[in-house]
Amino acid sequence: xxxxxxxxxxxxxxxxxxxxxxxxxxxxxxxxxxxxxxxxxxxxxxxxxxxxxxxxxxxxxxxxxxxxxxxxxxxxxxxxx
Amino acid sequence: xxxxxxxxxxxxxxxxxxxxxxxxxxxxxxxxxxxxxxxxxxxxxxxxxxxxxxxxxxxxxxxxxxxxxxxxxxxxxxxxxxxxxxxxxxxxxxxxxxxxxxxxxxxxxxxxxxxxxxxxxxxxxxxxxxxxx
Numbered sequence: 001x002x003x004x005x006x007x008x009x010x011x012x013x014x015x016x017x018x019x020x021x022x023x024x025x026x027x028x029x030x031x032x033x034x035x036x037x038x039x040x041x042x043x044x045x046x047x048x049x050x051x052x053x054x055x056x057x058x059x060x061x062x063x064x065x066x067x068x069x070x071x072x073x074x075x076x077x078x079x080x081x
Numbered sequence: 082x083x084x085x086x087x088x089x090x091x092x093x094x095x096x097x098x099x100x101x102x103x104x105x106x107x108x109x110x111x112x113x114x115x116x117x118x119x120x121x122x123x124x125x126x127x128x129x130x131x132x133x134x135x136x137x138x139x140x141x142x143x144x145x146x147x148x149x150x151x152x153x154x155x156x157x158x159x160x161x162x163x164x165x166x167x168x169x170x171x172x173x174x175x176x177x178x179x180x181x182x183x184x185x186x187x188x189x190x191x192x193x194x195x196x197x198x199x200x201x202x203x204x205x206x207x208x209x210x211x212x213x214x
Contacts, residue, residue, distance in 0.1 A: 046199050047181075054182050061182040062172075067145065068183075070198050 001029035002065065008034075014056040015040055025069070033069040041074045088161045089137065090124050118174040121163075125188050128161035130213060133175055134185040138162050145197035149185045152204045158213050189213060 004022040011020040011034065018038035025031040034053065041049045049072035054061050061068060125131055130153070136142030138150045142164075153160050165171040165184055176182055179193045187194045189212055194200060203209035 046202070047193060047195055050195070050199065051180065062176075071202070
């Protein structure tokens with residue numbers, strides 16, 4: 001069962017320069033919420049941004065990771081007023 | 082409140098679902114050109130707004146599906162809904178088709194808009210209303 005820390009590390013390792021904040025929503029190790037900030041998201045649609053993150057986990061999404069709620073940001077989204 | 086806003090689409094091999102009345106798929110249906118995938122593609126093409134979900138709009142079987150239904154209903158959007166639970170192949174083929182791993186999935190004008198997170202985010206920013214408009 002993955003921990004939030006493990007999810008965070010895997011996202012950050014797979015998407016260069018990304019920063020992820022991950023919480024376990026239920027404490028059960030299968031429902032997570034992640035906020036991911038990455039320069040790599042620049043120019044991508046939300047769908048594409050989320051696909052990039054889902055892609056880190058492949059078949060685990062819907063399997064051991066029942067749900068991964070995502071919020072994706074680019075560094076410029078954050079600094080925008 | 083009284084009239085249902087959704088148009089339930091039977092995705093199980095119910096006679097008369099598709100124009101050709103696709104026969105039930107054998108267990109060993111291949112990944113490409115499977116009747117289930119064809120039925121999904123057809124449903125997406127035929128309904129301007131269609132939600133693939135767990136359960137039905139009246140009885141959602143998952144919190145994420147429930148939230149997405151609530152968003153659509155709050156915008157008074159008529160939408161078709163497909164329950165993916167009765168047949169595991171629906172989810173399998175849908176995800177293969179859309180390149181999207183989770184349920185629910187909302188399609189508008191044949192395009193995947195997103196799952197619960199994106200739909201909610203777009204609702205809050207007002208973008209969803211524009212897309213549905």
